[in-house]
Amino acid sequence: PEFIRRFLIHVLPDGFHRIRHYGLQASSARKANITKIRALLCVERSDQATNSGAKAEITPLTLREPCPCCGGSMRIIEIFCRGQKPMSRGPPRERAA
Numbered sequence: 001p002e003f004i005r006r007f008l009i010h011v012l013p014d015g016f017h018r019i020r021h022y023g024l025q026a027s028s029a030r031k032a033n034i035t036k037i038r039a040l041l042c043v044e045r046s047d048q049a050t051n052s053g054a055k056a057e058i059t060p061l062t063l064r065e066p067c068p069c070c071g072g073s074m075r076i077i078e079i080f081c082r083g084q085k086p087m088s089r090g091p092p093r094e095r096a097a
Contacts, residue, residue: 012018024033038045067074080086 021027024030024037026033065074066072077089078086
C-alpha cells in the first residue's frame with residue numbers, strides 16, 4: 001500500500017504533460033539561471049564548480065602509502081573522477097620468479 005501511494009504521487013493527472021527540458025536547469029539558459037540563483041542566495045561560486053571535476057588531484061609520489069598487505073610500493077593503474085565509471089580489467093597476474 002505504501003509503495004503504491006508513493007508511486008502515484010509521481011503520476012500526473014489527466015490532461016497534464018511532463019516537460020523534460022524546462023525550468024531552472026534547462027540547457028538553453030542554464031548558466032544565466034544558475035548565476036541569478038547564486039546572486040539571490042548570496043552564494044559565491046566555488047572552485048569545484050569551476051573545475052567541474054575535469055582535473056583529478058594527483059598525489060605526489062612521496063605521499064603515496066605502501067601496500068597494506070606486503071608493504072611494497074603501489075602502482076597507479078587508473079585515475080578517474082567522481083561519477084566516472086572505471087574501466088573494467090582483469091585481476092593482476094602473478095610475476096614469474
